[in-house]
Amino acid sequence: MVPKHIALIMDGNGRWAKSKGKPRTFGHKKGSETLKQICKDAYDLGVKYVTVYAFSTENWKRSKEEVSFLMGLLRQYLNESIKNSEENNMRVRVIGRRSDLDKDIIEAIESLEEASKEFDGLQLQIALNYGGRDEIIRGMRGVFQHLLDNDGSDQVSKHDLKLAMQELDEDKFSYYLDTVGIPDPELLIRTSGELRTSNFMLWQLAYTEFYVTDVYWPDFNRTELKKAIDAYNRRERRFGGTTK
Ligand code: IPE
Ligand code: IPE
Ligand code: MG
Numbered sequence: 001m002v003p004k005h006i007a008l009i010m011d012g013n014g015r016w017a018k019s020k021g022k023p024r025t026f027g028h029k030k031g032s033e034t035l036k037q038i039c040k041d042a043y044d045l046g047v048k049y050v051t052v053y054a055f056s057t058e059n060w061k062r063s064k065e066e067v068s069f070l071m072g073l074l075r076q077y078l079n080e081s082i083k084n085s086e087e088n089n090m091r092v093r094v095i096g097r098r099s100d101l102d103k104d105i106i107e108a109i110e111s112l113e114e115a116s117k118e119f120d121g122l123q124l125q126i127a128l129n130y131g132g133r134d135e136i137i138r139g140m141r142g143v144f145q146h147l148l149d150n151d152g153s154d155q156v157s158k159h160d161l162k163l164a165m166q167e168l169d170e171d172k173f174s175y176y177l178d179t180v181g182i183p184d185p186e187l188l189i190r191t192s193g194e195l196r197t198s199n200f201m202l203w204q205l206a207y208t209e210f211y212v213t214d215v216y217w218p219d220f221n222r223t224e225l226k227k228a229i230d231a232y233n234r235r236e237r238r239f240g241g242t243t244k
Helices: 013-019 024-044 064-087 103-116 133-149 160-166 170-174 222-234
Strands: 005-009 049-056 091-095 123-130 187-190 207-213
Touching: 005 103, 013 103, 024 222, 049 064, 049 091, 064 091, 064 103, 103 187, 123 133, 133 160, 187 222, 207 222
Parallel strands: 005 049, 005 187, 049 123, 091 123, 187 207
Antiparallel strands: none
């Protein structure tokens, strides 16, 4: 069976470039082309949702030059995506903390999300200035905001607070996450060999199967994607005791 939702940590652009004696930026450029192709391949193979890690809340720690190159690449990718999403019937959504991004990038995200919202082919989520912990904290803020908005008076009563506390459960909380309405991924692929989540989808990956390949992201292709799906099919999925 092909997983309905694949999450992808696109890692190794820098190492790929280094192995070719080129600057890291060269790897990022090639990596963005790989993403375009992988979206087509994934949909072709029967995948419905793909969520990719493009820039983490920790990636701001990189050099100013690298961060600004990555932002430039994202700008270009977002602008090209309006046409690309139409051609491929692809819906694009961006997850992560938007407020820190440049105004023109925020506008490009909003235009792309609006222009592609009816497309029912591949559902692509781009994680941009995304951190799993940050998403959970923003989710908590959303819960508090909901409480404040729902109370007509100046103060939230203890009674309402107690009720909200008792009623809060996993389903209700997930409504406040960036991935609302999107099923959890069945498969996570990380390229370039690191065995960590690097703060990606901490909530959503609770029962996701992990697949790590040593292949650097710019070299990742349809054959590698198929290998990951084959490996997934050899797993026995367990959810704490049952296979459902
Ligand atoms: C992934 O490649 C791209 C981003 C994190 C933006 P890296 O830039 O992390 O490449 P390596 O891991 O240093 O090789
Ligand atoms: C994870 O890769 C983030 C993205 C792919 C966007 P990193 O290269 O930033 O992660 P670490 O630093 O190796 O954990
Ligand atoms: Mg890396």
